[in-house]
Amino acid sequence: MGCHNTKKSVLSSMKTRLVISLLCVLSLCLLNGWQTRFQATEPSSFSNRSSSRDVTILLWYWPFGRSFSLQGDVCWDLYRIPRCRLVDQRSLFPSADVVVFHNRELVQGIHKLPFDLPRPQGQRWAWMSLEAPVNNGNLGKYANIFNMTVTYRRDADITIPYGEILSKAADEHLVDDVPLNKSSLACWVVSNYRNQHKRSQVYKELSAVVPVKVYGRWTKNPLPSRALLPTISGCYFYLAFENSLSKDYITEKLWRNAYQGGVVPVVMGAPLGDYKAVLPPNSFIHVDEFASIKDLGEYLQQLAEDKKRYSEYFTWKRQWKVKLYTDWRERLCKICSQYNSLPQQKVYTDLEAWVNNT
Structure with a gap:
């Protein structure tokens, strides 16, 4: 009888430990699942709007083939625009918040959009031009590609006038x-x-x-x-x-x-x-x-x-x-000044129509 009771007590203790272990494992799994789910579904605006990190602006190629120095903290040193990292190395594409494409070289076929690269979630592509609409070429093929316009127009996402x-x-x-x-x-x-x-x-x-x-x-x-x-x-x-x-x-x-x-x-x-x-x-x-x-x-x-x-x-x-305004670096740095206030999910479904809305 005493032996039977001891066996029962041991089994009960083992069951308790097993239940506790299962609960611990389940809790860890659920916690890990919640964290993973949060990271996957977190809107890009959460990190993008954080003021604790730099915004990286990648210029895919220099307008008209004329480059400027990007040594040091250009946006801060020259224009007092903080937390703005201006780069032109294409290897930084995966970490860029905004990639800027100057229209002239696209129209002339000198450069192409990097459709062969996996585009990071939340990365925005900017279309930039200082030309009048008649000189921007055929933009019909750029539907649903660009998230941002950078032009002299006052209704552009980033307005870069010739002067002010x-x-x-x-x-x-x-x-x-x-x-x-x-x-x-x-x-x-x-x-x-x-x-x-x-x-x-x-x-x-x-x-x-x-x-x-x-x-x-x-x-x-x-x-x-x-x-x-x-x-x-x-x-x-x-x-x-x-x-x-x-x-x-x-x-x-x-x-x-x-x-x-x-x-x-x-x-x-x-x-x-x-x-x-x-x-x-x-x-x-x-x-x-x-x-x-x-x-x-x-x-x-x-x-x-x-x-x-x-x-x-x-x-x-x-x-x-x-x-x-004559320096392309100043125009590009301006993107950072307005980055946090721009719509997060904007896409130009018909860029040509917007550009030709004169």
């Missing part, structure tokens, strides 16, 4: 002298002249009303870069005519040639409202503000003769200054 107006600091509130020792009424620098361009038609009509001095390869009267602004500054007005009438397409013709050349820009390209949205009032003259080109020409003549009214086109310089 910035507020002057308190100690900068000095107005540059308006150069009034001008010898020409209007001037225009043009190399890519096409009869079918709207700007060419406007030039022909305007030059029949007022004298326009023309420089550039088209007239076989090119200006070396060092002579560009000094020459333009000798004119009252500069024809900042874009080669394409496109939404937000405002290039260095206005930002550098006119504003930095110390002349009043006569603009044509983007709609009047686009210019008003980004430029100080009374700092430019838009072709669309006149019923005819003849009216425009007569207005320019009258304005040049009235020094007081002409000088009022420069009062904006009391509060504002021009910043030019």
